[in-house]
Amino acid sequence: MPQFQNDIEAISSMKAKYGSAWNAINPESVARMRAQNRFKTGLDIARYTAAIMRADMAAYDADPSKYTQSLGCWHGFIGQQKLISIKKHFNSTDRRYLYLSGWMIAALRSEFGPLPDQSMHEKTAVPALIEELYTFLRQADARELGDLFRRLDDASGADREAIQQKIDNHITHVVPIIADIDAGFGNAEATYLLAKQMIEAGACCIQLENQVSDEKQCGHQDGKVTVPHEDFLAKIRAVRYAFLELGVDDGVIVARTDSLGAGLTKQIAYTREPGDLGDQYNAFLDAEEVRPESTKNGDVLINRGGKLVRPKRLASNLFQFREGTGEARCVLDCITSLENGADLLWIETEKPHIGQIGGMVKEIRRAIPNAKLVYNNSPSFNWTLNFRQQVFDGMEADGKDVGAYERSKLMSAEYDDSELARIADEKIRTFQADSSREAGIFHHLITLPTYHTAALLTDKLAKDYFGDQGMLGYVAGVQRKEIREGIACVKHQNMSGSDIGDDHKDYFSGEAALKAGGKHNTMNQF
Numbered sequence: 001m002p003q004f005q006n007d008i009e010a011i012s013s014m015k016a017k018y019g020s021a022w023n024a025i026n027p028e029s030v031a032r033m034r035a036q037n038r039f040k041t042g043l044d045i046a047r048y049t050a051a052i053m054r055a056d057m058a059a060y061d062a063d064p065s066k067y068t069q070s071l072g073c074w075h076g077f078i079g080q081q082k083l084i085s086i087k088k089h090f091n092s093t094d095r096r097y098l099y100l101s102g103w104m105i106a107a108l109r110s111e112f113g114p115l116p117d118q119s120m121h122e123k124t125a126v127p128a129l130i131e132e133l134y135t136f137l138r139q140a141d142a143r144e145l146g147d148l149f150r151r152l153d154d155a156s157g158a159d160r161e162a163i164q165q166k167i168d169n170h171i172t173h174v175v176p177i178i179a180d181i182d183a184g185f186g187n188a189e190a191t192y193l194l195a196k197q198m199i200e201a202g203a204c205c206i207q208l209e210n211q212v213s214d215e216k217q218c219g220h221q222d223g224k225v226t227v228p229h230e231d232f233l234a235k236i237r238a239v240r241y242a243f244l245e246l247g248v249d250d251g252v253i254v255a256r257t258d259s260l261g262a263g264l265t266k267q268i269a270y271t272r273e274p275g276d277l278g279d280q281y282n283a284f285l286d287a288e289e290v291r292p293e294s295t296k297n298g299d300v301l302i303n304r305g306g307k308l309v310r311p312k313r314l315a316s317n318l319f320q321f322r323e324g325t326g327e328a329r330c331v332l333d334c335i336t337s338l339e340n341g342a343d344l345l346w347i348e349t350e351k352p353h354i355g356q357i358g359g360m361v362k363e364i365r366r367a368i369p370n371a372k373l374v375y376n377n378s379p380s381f382n383w384t385l386n387f388r389q390q391v392f393d394g395m396e397a398d399g400k401d402v403g404a405y406e407r408s409k410l411m412s413a414e415y416d417d418s419e420l421a422r423i424a425d426e427k428i429r430t431f432q433a434d435s436s437r438e439a440g441i442f443h444h445l446i447t448l449p450t451y452h453t454a455a456l457l458t459d460k461l462a463k464d465y466f467g468d469q470g471m472l473g474y475v476a477g478v479q480r481k482e483i484r485e486g487i488a489c490v491k492h493q494n495m496s497g498s499d500i501g502d503d504h505k506d507y508f509s510g511e512a513a514l515k516a517g518g519k520h521n522t523m524n525q526f
Contacts, residue, residue: 285321
């Protein structure tokens with residue numbers, strides 16, 4: 001028997017127990033409210049979505065065409081509209097997630113105002129946004145089911161059975177969120193405390209990076225500083241303890257390495273014996289061999305393979321890695337993280353190049369055969385120029401004539417209709433499928449796409465509305481398209497919860513209810 005019918009029977013029995021005092025309580029109304037509020041707590045959500053991610057990871061291991069995707073959302077409404085759209089177009093939310101971007105929290109959600117992605121925003125804004133996103137997704141469930149219940153009341157016969165079946169098999173808008181905890185906002189204890197709040201808000205997956213907390217930079221900025229492996233592993237363990245304490249036993253940890261673009265470290269790693277993790281980390285330091293008598297005041301010296309060397313230390317008191325060691329450090333970071341409790345990897349790269357990504361994954365998989373990535377399909381990449389240049393280089397290597405193109409100017413619109421541009425666009429279109437097959441990418445995300453879409457679409461509306469289009473700028477550019485393309489929030493009163501409120505007024509007050517959705521509600525024009 002579906003849960004909906006079970007709830008009706010359970011409430012009916014309870015109503016009989018309490019007698020006439022509960023005469024006005026309608027068991028079916030209670031069952032409807034329970035169906036519309038399937039997830040009672042954030043931990044319910046975290047456990048439910050963690051199981052989804054684990055199943056998706058297993059499906060990808062069996063078939064790499066079954067990769068997953070997400071878009072970064074900076075507000076609950078944006079996340080809600082994304083999932084409503086996915087359900088409308090695909091009638092499923094399978095393998096579609098949400099991404100919570102630390103960059104967008106810094107830029108859009110801090111009480112300090114817009115900030116760079118350097119962990120300067122309030123860390124409490126992270127669990128607050130997770131809770132907000134799930135509040136809006138749960139409201140999308142309530143709104144959709146409320147509409148089905150109202151249709152059920154007006155239907156009969158086969159139509160009523162079909163609607164009841166949709167209710168009983170309702171697809172929730174609640175999906176996994178991959179949540180960015182930056183570098184943990186402090187030491188391992190601080191990381192644990194924040195991770196707990198994020199999990200309690202509903203996060204089943206936490207992404208943690210190996211930068212120094214107080215020197216943290218966006219993965220696409222310069223000046224990144226990494227920490228020795230033991231420091232990072234302590235934070236991975238802190239997140240795992242948080243999951244286990246809260247009973248989200250299959251919570252997912254994404255270990256992000258910024259080593260590819262990070263040439264600095266704040267610490268020389270502690271080492272007990274040659275070849276241990278600390279010694280491997282220190283082996284990448286840019287250092288010169290010295291004799292004791294040639295040392296200067298304040299020099300830091302280490303014994304490397306029986307030789308006394310002086311690591312290069314900058315005026316910032318940071319130590320420098322040797323150039324060209326980024327990929328090797330990335331591979332070591334990834335293997336070490338997976339061997340010590342992480343589930344997925346994130347390698348922040350400077351360009352979207354399948355060969356580069358796949359080469360590192362191949363090395364990682366020598367040690368961890370099922371290693372897989374979460375990959376940032378970043379707006380910080382100039383995708384058009386990168387792929388046109390990759391195609392140009394490939395054509396040139398194959399001996400084809402590239403005389404019609406100027407490599408440094410391939411972004412120009414004059415090339416848009418060229419053969420090179422068409423090949424590049426096709427490679428961009430298939431990048432996710434190709435890299436999932438060839439480079440071990442399980443999850444593709446765009447960190448801050450809705451930041452850019454909000455700016456782009458607002459620019460279009462402002463240009464038209466404040467120009468000679470006037471009100472037609474809004475009507476033709478927004479409302480008419482909403483109506484014709486079936487965008488649900490064209491009925492913005494309904495989207496904000498007015499019909500849900502009217503249903504509740506019916507339950508609470510019966511015929512005395514003063515409802516907002518009557519015939520004089522202008523929303524009925526749509």
